[in-house]
Amino acid sequence: MNTVNIKINGYDYTMKRGITILDASFETLKFQREFLQQPIPTLYYLKGVVDVDDSGVCVVEVDGKLMNASTTRIREGMEIQTRSDAVMAARREALAKILAIHNKSCVYCMRSTQCELQNLLHEYGFTDEAELPMSSIQPLDLSSVVLVRDNNKCIRCGRCINVCAKVQAVSAICATGEGLDKTIAPASPKGLAAASCVNCGQCVAVCPVGALTEKPQWEQVKEAIADPEKFVVVQVAPAVRAALGETFEFPLGVDTEGRIAGALRKLGFDKVFDTKVGADLTIIEEANELIERIENGGVLPMLTSCCPGWIKYAEHFYPDMLDNLSSCKSPHTMFGALIKSWYAEKMGIPKEKIVTVSVMPCTAKKFEITRPDECGADVPDVDYVITTNELGTMLKDAEIQLEAISPSERFDEPLGEGTGAGVIFGASGGVMEAALRTAVEKLTGKPLENLEFTDVRGMNGIKEASYDLNGTQVKVAVVSGLANANALLTRIKTGEADYQFVEIMACPGGCVNGGGQPHQPAVVQALQDVPAVRAAALYLNDDQSVLRKSHENPELNKIYADYLGKPGSEKAHKLLHTSYIMR
DSSP: OOEEEEEETTEEEEEETTOBHHHHHHHHTTOSSGGGOOOOOOSSOBTTTBOOOOSSOSEEEETTEEEETTTOBOOTTOEEESSOHHHHHHHHHHHHHHHTTSOOOGGGOTTTTSOHHHHHHHHTTOOOOOOOOGGGOOOOBOOSSSEEEOGGGOOOOOHHHHIIIIITSOOOEEEESSGGGOEEEESSTTOGGGTTOOOOOHHHHHOSSSSEEEOOOHHHHHHHHHOTTOEEEEEEOHHHHTTHHHHTTOOTTOOOHHHHHHHHHHHTOSEEEEHHHHHHHHHHHHHHHHHHHHHHTOOSSEEOOOOHHHHHHHHHHOGGGGGGBOOBOOHHHHHHHHIIIIIHHHHTOOGGGEEEEEEESOSHHHHHTTSTTOOTTSSOSOSEEEEHHHHHHHHHHTTOOGGGSOTTOOOOSSSSOOOHHHHGGGSTTHHHHHHHHHHHHHHHOSOOSOOOOGGGOSSOSEEEEEEEETTEEEEEEEEESHHHHHHHHHHHHTTSOOOSEEEEESSTTSGGGOTTSOOOOHHHHHHSOHHHHHHHHHHHHHHTOSOOOGGGOHHHHHHIIIIIOSTTOHHHHHHHBOOOOOO
C-alpha cells in the first residue's frame, strides 16, 4: 500500500507513505474545515532550502516521546499530538533560548510584522523579554551598497548559507560552530562587499528574521520629493505589481498595477511611469543585437543582460564569457537614461534637476546604479532604487492604504503605456518570449499567428526550445537560479550544448522571486509555488493587453523616429548600452 493511516490530535488521516510528520501537517492545511487543519510551527525549515528544522520548535509528541516533525516519518497507526503540554513547553523553551541571543528591537526592524520569529513569539506568549546587554551587541556589516547584515538578529537557521551555496552557487556566506553557538558570517572577514556576493538578495528573501535586509533608500526618496528644486520621476518594474498587494494582506497573485500608480501619485512624485516601457525598449535593442550577431557571425550564444545579479556573477565566475553578454542595459536604467535625455529635452527640464527613482523587486538593482557606464546622458541614469518592501513601508509611513485606491488608475503619459511583452519580463522566460515575439517577426518578415511561446514558460530551472525561422534554426535556453546558470554555462563551454540565445535570471523563478519582494513564511511556501502564482498575474496582464509586441509600442517608435534613429544607432548605444568588467 502507498498510504498509511495516522491520527493527529485525535483526528483520522490517510497520508502518503514515507512522508515526514511535518509534511503530513502541511497536507492537513489543505482541508477547508479548520478543525482538520493541524499546523506544526517551523523556524529553520524552508522548502528547497533547509529540509530539517532543528530549531526546537518543530516538535510533536508520539507515544509519549518528543520527536522532530521534520525528520520523523509517519508509520501505520501513529498517533501524533501537536499541542500537548510537553510539546508546548518544549517549544517555549526553544524560543526562549533563541530569544536570549536575539536583538529584540522589533519596533525599528524592517521585517517587523513579516518576521517568522516574531509571529511565533506572539503565539507562544512572549511579551516582555530582557534586551541583549550592550556588551553583546555586534557592529552591523554595512560594507555592501545593497545589503545590511545584523548578526544580533541572526537565529542560526542556515537558510542564507544554503541558498547562497546550493541555489546560487556563490557561497558568499559561511558558518563555523554548532547550534546556537554557530557563527554565520561572510566568506571574507572584510564583510559582504569583499566576498563574492552578487547582490541577488536571495539570502534576504529566505531569512526568517531581520538579520539580512536590503539597505533602504526610501527616506532619501522622501527628501527628494520634498525638495521643490527637484523634479522626481518614479518608474515601477513589472514584478512589483504582482507582489506589493501581499504587504497589504491581498491574496497571492493579485495584480495591483492601477493601485500602484495612484499610490505613487499620493506620495507626491511628479511623474509616475511604468518600467514595462523600458522593457519594450530593451527588447527592441536586444532583438536587433541578436539578429546582427546571427546574421553577421557575432559571438554566440548571446546571453541576456537585464539581471544585474547575473551580470555580477558572470564578472566573478565567467569573465571569459563577457563578450557573450548583450551590451543592452537593463530596462530601468535604459528608461532612466531616456528620461534624462529625450524626456528632459522634450519637457524643457534641466537633466540635473531630475531625480529618477526605480521601484524594483530586486536588491541587485541598488548595486547596478553604482556601476560605471550607467550614465547615458552624462548624469546617473537612476538616482535611487527602492524595493517592493520599501515601497510598502513608504505607503504605510504616509498612511496610504493600497486597497482604498482605484484599480483603474493609470500611469502617466507618454512613458506609461507599455506592451504585454514588457510585463512578462518579471517572470523567468518572459524576456525570452518577449524577444522572440520581436525577433521572429523581424527575421521572417511575417506577423506571428501565436504570440505564446509556452516552451520557455514555467518555473523549471532550465528550459530549452528550438525554432525554425525561415530555414535558420534558433536554439534558445532559459535559466533561473545561478546554480542552474553554472550548470548550463559549463555545458556550453564544453560544447555539450549549442544555443544562439540564452536568458539568465539570478533569482529562481525570475524577478517575481526577487530579494526585495514581500516575505512569505515557510508554511505558505510549502503549500504554494509563490513565484509561479505571481508570474501567473503577469501572464494574465499580458493576455489582456491591447499591444503585446514590444516593437509595436507606438510611443517608442516615435521616439526612435524623432530622437534615437534606428535600433543600435550611435545615440542608442550611448544611452542604452553598457559594458562589463572582470572581477
